[in-house]
Amino acid sequence: MRKHTAATVLSGALVLSAVVLPGAAQGAERPEAAAGLRALASQSGQPKDAIGGTTFKNGVVNKGKDIVLGVTGKKAVPVTFTAFDEEGVVLTMAFLWQGTDSSSTDTITGALGTDDNPVCTETTVEGGYSYSCKTVFTIDPAVDFKDGNGTAGPWKLFLGAYDLYANASVDDDVAKGGSIKRAAKLTVNATPEPVKKGKTITVTGKLTRADWSTGKTPGYATQPVKLQFRKKGSSAWTTLKTVKTSRTGALSTTTKAGVDGDYRFVFAGTFTTGAATSPGDFIDVK
Known part of the structure; x- marks a missing residue:
């Protein structure tokens, strides 16, 4: 077996310049690489979403989980896939894209820097x-x-390859269902504490989510959130009710005190926003 990176045998070809450019320039050049690969691969006459002699499968982005991003901090997103070619492959490339055209400069994102080129281990098979x-x-x-936040939602994985004879292959969507989502956060506060059995407990909190355009985390309005309770000494949570956040993301509801235990809020997430669970807040019932 041997390992190789993307910029090896064919690194001098113009269409491959995208895989070795650093920083922001890399994202702008990737559409040219995608277009070049597609133009060569399309000569085969195969469907546009999987064309060329190299075939791809088992694409996995972020270990199959949503990519949930806050407003700060870089996120390392692992990507794995397999490829097969009768003649052998000398170059692969990969990036994430969104929309209807993987060659559009407005729909490309992915790694920053020069260390993101796929590293592949070759195995001789039948x-x-x-x-x-x-x-x-x-x-x-x-x-x-x-x-802006408009890019939150489903993304696709673009894979491309050149074989030993410079024949190009591409696949626009090897990994299905991947999403990049805005991070959400929940807080909780149950009062009074301690409380007499049968008395009213007020549980408040707030649901916020990342706003990439402003770098802030404002409240998330009119979202359903579950209030859950866990009896002291138990590991199981029970849903007591579902309440909606206010237009500022605030939560407030009441329940009757029964036994000692923790209260928490749980948000299931949306098409564009990740799930969130608050810490538990313990109430001592007298």
């Missing part, structure tokens, strides 16, 4: 060569999504 590939995308919400 009929050709199999490649187990991996890379890590580094996504910085303060840079990649500073223009």
Whole structure:
């Protein structure tokens, strides 16, 4: 077996310049690489979403989980996939994209820097060569999504390859269902404490979520949130009711004191926003 990175045998080709450019310039050049790969691969006459002699499968982004981003801090996103080619592959490339055209400069994101090129381990198999590939995308919400929150939601994985004879192959969507979401956070406060059995407990809190365009975390309005209770000594949580956040993201509800235990709020998440669970707040019932 041997390992290789993307910029090896064919690094001099113009269409491959995107995989070795650093920083912000890299994202702008990737559409040219995608377009070049597609133009060459389309000569095969195969469907546009999987064209060329190299085939791809088992694409996994972020270990199959949503990519949930706050307003600060870089997120390392692992990507793995496998490829097969009868003649052998000398170059692979990968990036995340969104929309209807993987060659559009407005829909490309992915890693920053020059260390994100897929590293592949080659294995000789019946009929050709199999490649187990991996890379890590580094996504910085303060840079990649500073223009707005409209990019939150499903994204796709673009994979491309050249074989030993410079034949190109691409696949627009190897990994299905991946999403980049805005991070949410929940707080909780149950009062009074201690409280007499049968008396009213007031539980308050707030649901906030990341706003990439402002770098702040405002309240998330009119969202359903579950109030849950866990009896002291138990590991099981029981849902008591569902309440909605106010237009500022605030939560307030009441319940009757029964036994000692913890109260918490749970938000299931949305199409564009990640799930959130508050810490538990313990109430001592006298």
